[in-house]
Amino acid sequence: MSANPRAVDRYDAASVWRDFPILAREVHGRPLVFLDSAASSQRPQSVIDAVDNYEKLHHANVHRGVHQLSQEATAMFEHARERVREFVNAASTRQVIFTRGTTESINLVAQSYARTRLRPGDEILLTALEHHANIVPWQLVAEQTGAVIKVVPMDRRGVVSLEAFTSSLGPRTRIVACAQVSNALGTVLPVREITRLAHAHGAVVLIDGAQAVPHQKVDLAKLDCDFYAFSAHKMYGPTGIGVLVGRESLLESMPPWQGGGDMILTVSFEKTTYNALPFKFEAGTPNISGAVGLAAAIDYIDKLGIDRIHAHEQRLLTLATEKLSRVPGLTIIGTAPDKAGVISFIVDGVHPHDLGTILDAEGVAIRTGHHCAMPVMDFFDVPATARASFACYSRESDIDALVDALARAREVFN
Amino acid sequence: MDLKDLYREVILDHNKSPRLFGRLDPADSSADGHNPLCGDRLHVTLRLEGDRVSDLRFDGKGCAISVASASMMCEAVKGKHRDEISHLFHEVHDVLTRHDAPVPEDLGKLAALSGVRDFPVRVKCASLCWHTLNAALERSAATVQTE
Numbered sequence: 001m002s003a004n005p006r007a008v009d010r011y012d013a014a015s016v017w018r019d020f021p022i023l024a025r026e027v028h029g030r031p032l033v034f035l036d037s038a039a040s041s042q043r044p045q046s047v048i049d050a051v052d053n054y055e056k057l058h059h060a061n062v063h064r065g066v067h068q069l070s071q072e073a074t075a076m077f078e079h080a081r082e083r084v085r086e087f088v089n090a091a092s093t094r095q096v097i098f099t100r101g102t103t104e105s106i107n108l109v110a111q112s113y114a115r116t117r118l119r120p121g122d123e124i125l126l127t128a129l130e131h132h133a134n135i136v137p138w139q140l141v142a143e144q145t146g147a148v149i150k151v152v153p154m155d156r157r158g159v160v161s162l163e164a165f166t167s168s169l170g171p172r173t174r175i176v177a178c179a180q181v182s183n184a185l186g187t188v189l190p191v192r193e194i195t196r197l198a199h200a201h202g203a204v205v206l207i208d209g210a211q212a213v214p215h216q217k218v219d220l221a222k223l224d225c226d227f228y229a230f231s232a233h234k235m236y237g238p239t240g241i242g243v244l245v246g247r248e249s250l251l252e253s254m255p256p257w258q259g260g261g262d263m264i265l266t267v268s269f270e271k272t273t274y275n276a277l278p279f280k281f282e283a284g285t286p287n288i289s290g291a292v293g294l295a296a297a298i299d300y301i302d303k304l305g306i307d308r309i310h311a312h313e314q315r316l317l318t319l320a321t322e323k324l325s326r327v328p329g330l331t332i333i334g335t336a337p338d339k340a341g342v343i344s345f346i347v348d349g350v351h352p353h354d355l356g357t358i359l360d361a362e363g364v365a366i367r368t369g370h371h372c373a374m375p376v377m378d379f380f381d382v383p384a385t386a387r388a389s390f391a392c393y394s395r396e397s398d399i400d401a402l403v404d405a406l407a408r409a410r411e412v413f414n
Numbered sequence: 415m416d417l418k419d420l421y422r423e424v425i426l427d428h429n430k431s432p433r434l435f436g437r438l439d440p441a442d443s444s445a446d447g448h449n450p451l452c453g454d455r456l457h458v459t460l461r462l463e464g465d466r467v468s469d470l471r472f473d474g475k476g477c478a479i480s481v482a483s484a485s486m487m488c489e490a491v492k493g494k495h496r497d498e499i500s501h502l503f504h505e506v507h508d509v510l511t512r513h514d515a516p517v518p519e520d521l522g523k524l525a526a527l528s529g530v531r532d533f534p535v536r537v538k539c540a541s542l543c544w545h546t547l548n549a550a551l552e553r554s555a556a557t558v559q560t561e
Contacts, residue, residue, distance in 0.1 A: 351477035353452040354421075357533060361417050370453050383453035383475045412421050413478070 011312045016304065017393045019044040030363030033401040038183055038211060038342050038389030039367050040233045043293070047236060050296035051289050061285055063262055073288055080291035081278070087298045088228065089219045090245045094277040097251075098286050101242035102210040103133040105229035106177070108244055108281060109206055110137035112257040113227075114175055120146030123172045125203070127189070128154040128379060129182040132372040134208045138177060147174070154379070158185035158334040162193055173203045180212035184373040184387070185334030186317075186342030188212075195225045204250070210234055210242075214391065215313055215340045217306050226250055232290060236392075237297035241290030244281070251277050258283040301392075309392045313341035316390045320399045327406050333385050341390030344371070347406065350413045352384040358412055359386075362405040419529035420536070421478065428482035433489050436471045443554035447474075447546030449538055454480045458546045462554060465496045472543060479527075479536050484543035486523050496551060503544050510537050 017023055020042045025032050034042060054076060060069035062077045081093045090096060099105045114124070124138045128151055142149050152168040154160045160178075169176075176198040180191045195205045206227040212218055214235035220228055227250075231242040246254075256263055256274055260283030265273045274280045301309065320343055324330055329348035347355060356368035367387045370377045377384060388402055437444075441459035448455050454476035461469045470492060472484045487506075491499045502524075508515040509528045517525045530540045 353454075353477035353536075353539065354479070357420065357536060358417060369451060374453075377453065383455070412417060413426065 011304075011308050013312060013393070013395050017395060019046070019300075020393050021045055021048070023393060027363045027365070028361055033362075033364040033398045033405075035388040035390070035394070035398060035402060036365045036367045037214075037391035037394070038234070038387065040239065041214060041236050041391045042393065043236055043238070043297075044300050046300050047238070047293050047296040051238060051293045054289050054292040059288070062288055063279070076295075077286065077288050077291050080295035083295040083298045084243055084245075087218075087301075088213070088243075088245060089221045091221070092248060095245050095248050095251065097244045097246065097278045097281045098291055099229075099242045099244050099281075100240055100287070101231040101233070102208060102229045103137075103242075105227075105242055105244035106134055106206065106208065107137045108257045109227050109229075109246070110141040112254040112281070113204070113250060114138075114141045114147075115144055116255060118142075118145035118147040118174060121172060122147040122174045123170060124149050125152060125168055125173050125176045125178075125198075126150070127152045127160045127178045129158060129160060129185055129187060129373065129376055130177070130179055131183050131208065131210070132374070133210075134177055134179060134206075135375070138175075148172075151375075152178075154187075157336050158182065158187045158376075159336045160187070160189055162190060162197065165194055165197055169197060169201045169203070171201075173198070173201050175206065176203050177206040177208070179208040179210075180218075181209075181215065181340045181342075182334070182373075182376070183211045183342070184371040184376045184385070185336065185344055186339040186389075187334060187336040188216075188338040188340055191225065192223055195223060199224070211340060211342070214301070214309075215306075216310050220245060232294040232297060235294075235297055236300055238287075238290045238293035241287045241294055243294075248277065251281070254281075256280050256283065260284040262286070304392055312392065313390045313394070316394055316396065316399065317341045317343070319396060320388065320390075320402070323399055323403050324406075327403060328410070330406070333380050333382065341394070342387060343389070344385040344387045346382055346385055347409065350409055352386040354413070355386045355406070355409050358409040359402070359405045362401070362408055364401055364405045366402070416529075416532075420533055422526045422529060424486075424523055424526045425478060425482040428485040429478035432472075432481055432485040434471050434485065434492065436473055438469060438471050443550045445546050445549035445553060447542045447549070449476075449480070449542050451538065452477060454539060454542055456480065456484055456543055456546050458484075458543070458550050460547075460550055460554075467491055467494060467496075467499065467551075470547075472546075476542070477536075477539050479530060479539040480542050483527060483540040484546075486526070487543050487547065490522065490524055491547065496555075499547070499551070503548065506544060507541065510540050 022042050058072040060073045062074040081096050085093050198205045205225040207225045209230040213230045226247045228245045233239040263283040333344040352368040369384045438459040442462045444459040456474035458472050517528050
C-alpha cells in the first residue's frame with residue numbers, strides 16, 4: 001500500500017537501497033532486513049570507496065611532514081573538518097573537534113569544561129530520556145566536583161515538555177545536557193527553545209545530536225547551543241570518529257583534555273604551550289581515514305538531501321506505527337507527537353530478547369535490550385524493549401517483513 | 415539454525431508456568447543475578463540441610479530461555495548435595511557452550527537446553543540462573559566458614 005505515489009517518485013528508496021552493498025546479503029538463508037540503524041547505520045559504496053581510496057593512495061600522518069603524502073592526508077583531513085562545519089552550519093572550523101564519537105565528545109566537555117568550573121551544589125540538568133553516554137560522564141564530574149544532577153521528567157508518551165524544563169531550571173543550574181532525539185523512544189526534543197530557556201538562566205547547553213544529524217537538518221547558527229556532539233557511524237560514516245562543535249570562546253577558555261602530540265606548540269620538561277583550536281583538543285594521531293569517510297558520508301547525505309531523507313523516514317514511521325499498532329498484543333513505547341524514525345515496542349508474553357532471536361532467524365535485524373537507557377526502561381517499567389529504526393535506505397517492504405516476523409514470533413509462543 | 419531446537423516444548427512450558435517460582439522466607443542464603451545485556455534479573459533463595467539444598471525458589475524477570483532454565487534448574491537441584499549440583503552445573507555448562515559435547519543421559523529435562531549452543535548470544539540467558547545459584551551456595555559456604 002503506497003500512501004503517496006508522488007513522494008515515492010521524488011525519493012527513489014530502491015535506488016538508495018542499492019547504494020548500500022551490505023543490504024543485499026542474506027542472513028540465515030533469508031534476505032537481510034536491517035532495522036537497527038539507530039544503533040549503527042550501514043555505509044554506502046561511496047563512503048567505502050572514499051576510505052579505500054585514502055588508504056590506497058594518500059595515507060600518511062597529518063600535520064607533520066613536508067612530504068607529498070602527508071600534505072595530501074592533511075588536506076583531506078582538514079577538508080573533512082570543513083565539510084562538517086558546513087553540514088551543521090558552524091561559524092568556523094576552529095570550533096570543529098574530531099573525537100572518537102559522541103561519547104568522547106560529551107566526556108571532553110564534562111572533564112575540560114565542567115570539571116574546572118563546577119562548585120559543590122551547582123546543578124547539571126539532564127532529561128529523563130538520556131542515553132547512558134549523556135548521564136555517566138556527568139555523574140563522574142558530579143562526584144569530582146560536588147555538583148548535583150537533576151533530571152527533567154517526561155510524561156507517559158516520552159515527551160519532555162518546556163514547562164517541565166522551565167520548572168527544573170534554577171539559580172544553580174550551570175549545565176543543561178540533553179538529547180535532540182531519544183535513541184530509545186524516538187522523541188524529538190525542542191532543543192532550540194530548551195537552549196533559549198537555559199541561556200536565560202545563565203546555563204551552558206550541550207546537545208547530544210547522535211540520533212538527530214542523520215535524520216533532520218541541524219543548523220547550529222539557529223540552534224545556538226554551546227556544545228553539540230555527534231558520531232559518524234550513525235550517519236552512514238565509519239565507526240570510531242565523531243565530532244564536538246563548541247562555542248569558540250568557551251573552547252578557548254578550556255584546558256586541554258588529553259596531552260600528547262598535535263595538541264602542542266612547544267614542549268620542554270618545564271613548560272608546554274598548547275596548540276590553537278581545534279588542535280588543542282586533538283592529542284595524538286587522529287582517525288584520518290574515519291574523517292575522510294565522514295566527509296564522504298556528508299557528501300552522500302547532501303546528494304540525497306537531508307529534508308528528503310527526513311520526509312521519507314517520517315512516511316515510514318507513520319506507516320510502521322499504523323501497521324505495528326494492528327499487531328495483536330503489541331504496545332508501542334514512546335508515543336510523542338514529534339518523533340524520529342524509531343519505534344520501541346513490547347509484545348505481550350514474548351520477551352524482547354526472544355523476539356530478537358526469532359526475528360533474526362527470519363533475517364530481520366532489530367535492537368533488543370535497554371538501548372543504553374536503563375532509566376527510560378525503569379520509567380516505563382519494562383526490562384527491555386524491541387526497537388525498529390529507519391534510515392535513508394529503509395523500505396516499506398522492510399516494515400512488512402517485520403510484521404510478518406512478529407506473526408512468526410507469536411506462532412512460536414502461541 | 416532452527417528455532418524449534420531453541421524453543422522446545424519443554425522450554426516454552428517452563429516459561430509459561432515456571433516451577434518453584436517465588437521466594438523462601440526465611441532462607442539460609444540468597445543471591446541476585448543480573449544480565450545487563452538484556453536486562454534479565456533473577457533472585458534465588460534456598461534452604462540447606464547440611465550440604466544439601468532442601469528447598470529453593472527463584473523469581474525475577476527474563477526471557478523465555480532464562481526463565482525456563484531457572485525453572486528447570488530449581489526442579490533438578492532440589493534435594494541435591496552441593497557436590498552433585500556442582501557436577502550438574504559443569505554438565506549444563508558444557509552442553510550450553512561446547513558444540514561437540516555429548517548430552518549426558520543423567521541431565522533429564524535440562525538436556526532441552528542443548529539447542530541454546532547454536533545461539534551464542536543466548537548462552538548467558540541460560541546460564542544466569544546457575545551463576546546465581548552458585549553465588550548463593552558460595553555465600554552460604556562463606557558464612558559457614560566465618561562462623
